[in-house]
Amino acid sequence: MKIQDTLSNLEQKLDTTNKIKIYLCGVTVYDESHIGHARTIIVFDVLRKFLESKGTEIELVQNFTDVDDKIINRANSENTTAEKISSRYIENYYRDFDKLNVKRATNYPKATEHIEDIIKFIEKLIEKQMAYPSKNGVYFSVSKFPEYGKLSKKKIDELQSGSRIGIDESKIDPLDFAVWKFSDVEPVWESPWGKGRPGWHIECSAMSVKYLGDNFDIHGGGRDLIFPHHENEIAQSEACTNSPFAKIWMHVGMVTIGGEKMSKSSGNTKSIKYVLENWGSNIIRLFCLSGHYSKVIDYSEEMLNENLTKWRQVETCYYELIHATSEKQEEVAENIKKISIEFDNALEDDFNTHLALSAFFQLVKETNRLAAEEKLGKSDSQIIKKEFERMLIILGLSIPEMTEDKKQEIDNLISDREKLRKEKQFEDADKIRDKLNEMNIELIDHKKRTIWMKKEKIKAEK
RNA sequence: GGUACUCUGGCAGAACGGUUAUGCGUGAGCCUGCAAAGCUUAUACAAGGGGGUUCGACUCCCUCGGGUACCUCCA
Structure with a gap:
């Protein structure tokens, strides 16, 4: 498999014969997660499921940033504690992403639970004279890391002139960034340098090295994290371990809305909760995978609607497959094999989910065509279904299971309707159909038989 | 201003130096008691502008322009 690496700006081969270790920068838990977060995490979820389906073992570590100014501010404004805020939004995170059918990561380390690791990490940096304590905190000395800027392709001297945030006089160099910030206000921890809390970037360095080792396969996150977050992570980690950090840096493009980046600070976000309620997880996933992961996608109801149409076709396909009875056969295996290879090739070539979806x-x-032509044979449908389900699992799409009782009930109603139709009592037959529709069961009248499908209820439909 | 990415038919969106992907939409038809769903078929000669390289460029190069992101909040 090949993946475009931000650091080298080249496609890098990913050796999938051994276990793959991935570190994904998760969210800062101070508010509801939005579709932008969903996209990044869904992309990695599909990547992981694809590799796992090939038998590659995956270790996925995704952090929660649970100590941060925004969390503290929010706590203050709600008159509560930072811990309560972060645990509330961690809960919400699981609520949303479980519904989005995202497989749980191997581990979700939290910054606050790794203060000791962070302190040890900083100690090492100070030992190596890569960081220094100062009046307001402990800072990483950017000038001591000559490769600084290699990920974001920034030049150190240009950065200095561009830095416009209030310069902290206690820094030796304005570019230096905090690995530890002194503070007396909760949440605070004791450290060899004084009470305070960790800087933003250090947690990811400390936790990724702790769980995945000095070097691991993929480090991922949104494109907006390239600078400063990932740049600083590389600097800290490589300065500390003296070995190359992640092999591949994989960055997911932003979700825009009306052409503008979706972000909490611009207040133009669509929360996952909202979009889930209105569109459901399958449509969100199709939408998030509809473009190449590295590019921008623009959120719009129109696009979600387009994916709704597609989702209905997928549902139809599934129910045609499980209801296939035709004795006719068409040599389907070869074609399915071809499609299957196309799907895999698309993903292996820099994870092109758009082509995979094609x-x-x-x-x-193809399935729906066969069904429409009454050519979908039982054994063919088995072949197709196997492949269909494989793709469904990788893409993280799901069609809810029905209980046997429910199925029986539906079948009974359908045969009642059949009788009425034969007797040309169409009004009564239509009543049964309406009743089933109310249960979100849609009937598909084929020439000689009627099958049913359970349509996912989409609140936003029509 | 710097850096990166990007500009393809009404919309979304790929690939490849030579073949007008594909999907949505739209029109027509098939199926049906009627619908719905689905299917079939038709429909766009598209490549930001201008140069250049080439027998040939959407694809490579130059240049001009638009958009977005990042430049210490960010997935």
Whole structure:
């Protein structure tokens, strides 16, 4: 598999024969997660599921930043503690992402639970004279790390002139960034240098090295983290361990809305909660995977609607497959194999989910065509279903299971309707159909038989 | 201002130095008692502007322009 690496700006080969270790920068838990967060995490979820489906073991570590000015501010404004705020939004995170059918990471380390590791990490940096304590905190000395800027392709001297945030006089160099900030206000921890809390970037360095080792395979996150966050992480980590940090840096493009970046600070976010309620997880996932991960995607109801149409085709495909009875056969295996290879090739080539989805929809179309022509044979449908389900799992799409009782009930109603139709009592037959519709069961009348499908209820539909 | 990414048909969105992906939408048709769903078929000669390299460029190079992101809040 090849993945475009931000650091080298080249496609890098990912060796999938051994375990793959991934560190993904998660969210700062001070507010509801939005579709932008969802995209990044869904991209990595599909990557992980794809690799796992190939038998590659994955260790995915994703942090929660649970100590940060924003959390503290929020706590102050709500008259509560930072801990309560962060634990509330961690809960909400799980609520949202479980619904989005994102497989839980191997580990979700929190900054506040790794203060000791962070302190040890800083101690090492000071020992190596890569960091120094000062009046307001402990700072990383950027000038001592000559490769600083290599990820974001920034030049140190240009950065200095561009830094416009109030310069802290206690820093030796304005570019130096805090690894430890002195403070007396909760949450604070004791450290060899004084009471305070960790800087933003240090947690990821300390925790990734702790869980994944000095070097690991993929470090991921949103594009907006390239600078300063990931730049600083590289500097700290490599300064500390003296070895190359992540092998591949994989950055996911932003979600925009009306062409503007979606972000909490611009107040133009669509929360996952809101979009889940209105569109559901399958449509969100299709939407998030509809473009190449590295590019911007623009959020709009129109696009979600387009994916709704597609989702209906997927549902139809599934129910056609499970209801296939035709004895006719068409040699389907070869074509399915072709589509399957196309799907895999797309993902192996810099994780092109758009092309993979094209392949998936080819399979859906092909199935629906066969069904429409009454050519979907039982054994063929088994072949297709196997592949369909494989793709469904990788993409993280899900069609809810129905209980046997429910299925029986539906079948009974359908045969009642059949009788009425034969007797040309269409009004009564339609009543049954309406009743089923109310249960979100849609009937598909084929020439000789009727099948049913359970349509996912989409609040935003029509 | 610097850096990166980006500009493809009404919309979304790929690939490749030579073949007008594909999906949505739209029109027509098939199926049906009627619908719905689905299917079939038709429909766009598209590449930000201008140069250049080439037998040939959407693809490579130059240049001009637009957009977005980042330049110590950010997924």
